[in-house]
Amino acid sequence: MLIQDFLLGSCRKNPDAEALVSGTFRATYADVTDAALSLAASLVAEGLQPGDRVAVLTDVPFDYIVSYFGTLLAGGVFVGLNTQTSSRTLKQLLSDCGASIVVTHRKFLKYFESMADGVPSLICVVIAGGGTVVGVSNRIFAGLIAKRNDNIALLPTREPANLAQIIYTSGTTGTPKGVMLSHTNLVVNTHSTLQYLGLTGSDRVMVVLPFFYSYGNSVLLTHIAVGGALIVNQSMMYPTVILDQMQTERVTGFSGVPSTFALLLKRTAIRDSPLPQLRYVTQAGGWMSPSLTRELIAALPEVAIHVMYGQTEAAPRLSSLDPADLQRKAGSIGKAIPGVTLKVLTPTGAAVKPGETGELAAKGENVMIGYWGQPQATAEVLRDGWLWTGDLVTADEEGYLYIAGRQSDMIKSGAHRIAPKEIEDVLLExxxxxxxxxxxxxxxxLGESLQACVVLKEAGSCQAEELLRHCQQILPHYKVPHSIMFFDELPKTESGKIRKTELMAGILSLQEDP
Amino acid sequence: MQNYATQIKAFIIENFLFNAEGSSLGDDESFLENGIIDSTGILEVVAWIEETFGIRVPDSDLLPENFDTVQRLTTYLQRNADKHGVPAG
Structure with missing residues (x-):
């Protein structure tokens, strides 16, 4: 089975069912499928070969979904890019994946300035909403999806083991890593997730998560697979708008990261807003505090709350806590989902005893092919047939898993995983x-906010604002530090490594006792 | 009104654009659509308004029609001032 069969199957079953609601825009499964098939034929006509990468940079949900399935139907590899980007990041990612075609929207064209000669693999840029990119051939998105094409037999065929999608994650070194996922990886993980969530074609999910991250990607695939509806509004800036939409659209499901729930619980009247159709909520994307979980349970007492854990490298789901165990096993990420085997291991691969901390390792058909163009990084995490997650966990006597920490110093801020080194490198420039x-x-x-601790070459020679402006010119908005503190020196180990834990403790004590 | 708009613009430019793109912030430019402010940034705006203008922003007021442009925010503050007799700016 291929990923696009989810869409084609749901369309065959009920072509007039609602697939997408975005503001006042509504599309049925037939609308999405027709557009995706037309786009696929257009991409092939543009010269896209099987396995070529199509990068997509858009926040228009219909364009994103059509591009996703259109790329796969054309035999291409889909690369969804974070819309919070910068010219440097975009060029880096397009060059890294060797994108042949980019699909984007007018509002993102500012990032393409001075890029045309920098990405030699680019055949053309497909633009929605008008505008042009100089130095490369341009196509109009509306034109490519309007060319009707019903003959799927004319499109290239692919095998389930073939690469389907690359999802970029922040590497610990600050260099993004392209996680290579096959059709099989995503199909089996979608099926496993459907099993424990029990989704059906009647489900209508409120989507606030971006599709370009693996969690949002999973929400997209699971609901398309069952023929459900996606109610998309991918910003939590105005949480009351989201809550209102959940009511008016009679949503049955909601997926969020801890910061999503913090905003809903602290900045809306969710406790006084009846949501009679809501039957399930999923939480992933980082550890949520037991107090916030308790608040969520109190606000939504009739709703099944699924705490889940995974990582992009696992397409992405690895474990889930049954809603019935939420109170009894507070703080746990549950047990392995169907089709996944999880073990807690010592660095040498021996199993640890219950209560002891070890690294979580995973096995299953959902585990990635590897990192795009980074065999060494791949070999570091795919060892002896296991995916070594880098997450430290303990298991209790009943086998329930609890996150104890991470081996790396990656920062989890909102829905983003951020490598401190990338920001440090930019500041050092x-x-x-x-x-x-x-x-x-x-x-x-946010869970965590970004704090930059800076030592200047000459004290007082530069203000925080200037450094923030420097970061903003180079980094995507979400990677710009929330604050900058100046130090005379930073605490270090004997070998010269900065003691971040000590630094953090010092800042905390300053906050508590200003 | 002008005083509110000037103060709002100065705050947004200083805190979200770091004085780099100030000249490009139009009165009708959507903070959300243009990625100027995000979900946590808007809470900073709320905190600043509450502190600077001495009003309490209820969660139900945190809506795009009140907050999403300099112009809308200006109108919102003016409306509050009219309602509570707070002097403008």
Whole structure:
């Protein structure tokens, strides 16, 4: 089975069923499928060969979904890009994946300036909403999806083991890693997730998560697979708008990360807003505090709350906590989902005893092919037939898993995983900066906020605002530090490594006792 | 009104654009659509308004029609001032 069979199957079953609601725009399964088939034929006509990468940079849900399935139907490999980007990041990612075609929207064209000669693999840029990119051939998105094509037999065939999608994640070194997922990886993980969530074609999910991350990608695939409806509004800036939409659209499901729930619970009247159709909520994308979980249970007492864990490298789901165990096993990420085997291991691969901490390792058909163009990074995490997640966990006597920490210093801020090194490198590019450490400090909404601790070459030679402006010119918005503190020196180990834990403790004590 | 708009623009430019793109912030430019402010940034705006103008922003007021452009925010503050007799700016 291929991923696109989810869409084609749901369309065959009920072509007039609602697939997507985005603002006032509504599309049926027939609308999405027709557009995807037309786009596929157009991409092939443009010269796309099987296995070629199509990068998509858009926040228009219909365009994103049509491009996703259109790319796969054309035999291509889909690369969904984070819309919070910068010219440097975009060029880096397009070059890394060797994109042949980019699908984007007018509002993102500013990132393409001075890029045309920098990505030699590019055949053309497909643009929605008008505008042009200089130095490469341009096509109009509306034109490519309007060319009717019913003959799927004319499109290239692919095998389930073939690469289907690359999802970029922040590598610990600050260099993005392209996670290669096959059709099989995504199909089996979608089926496993459907099993424990019990989704049907009657489900209508409120989508606030971006599709370009693996969690949002999973929400997309699971609901398309069952022929459900996606109610898409991918911003939590105005949480009351989301809550209103959940009511008016009579949603049955909602998926969020901890910061999503913090915003809903702290900035809306969710406790006084009846949501009689809502039957399930999923939470993943980072550890949620037991107090926030308790608040969520109190606000939605009739709703099945599924706490889940996974990572992009596993397409993405690995474990889930049954809603019935939510109170009894508070703070747990549950047990392996169907089709996945999980073990808690020592660095040498021996199993640890219940209660002891070890690294979580996973096995299953959902585990990625590897990192795009990075065999060494792949070999570090895919060892002896296992995916070594880098997450430290303990298991209790009943086998329920609990996250104990991470081996790397990656920061989880909102829905984003951020490598401090990438931000540190950018700050070090500034002439005034001598050394820097970026750490995550506790934040009620975001989970962690970004704190840059800076030592200047010459004290007082530069203000925080100038450094923030420097970061903003180079980094996507979500990677710009939330605050900058200046230090005379940073605490270090004997070998010269910055002691981030000590730094963090010092900042915490400053916050508590200003 | 002008005073509100000037203060709002100065705050947004200083805190979200870091004085780099100030000249491009139009009165009708959507904070959300243009990625100027995100879900946590808007809470900073709310905190600033509450502190600077001495009003309480109820969660139910946190809507695009009140907050999503300099112009809308200006109208919102003016409406509050009229209602509570707070002097403009």
């Amino acid at each position: 500034h002439d005034a900066v001598f050394e820097v450490a970026v750490i995550g400090v506790d934040d009620e909404i």
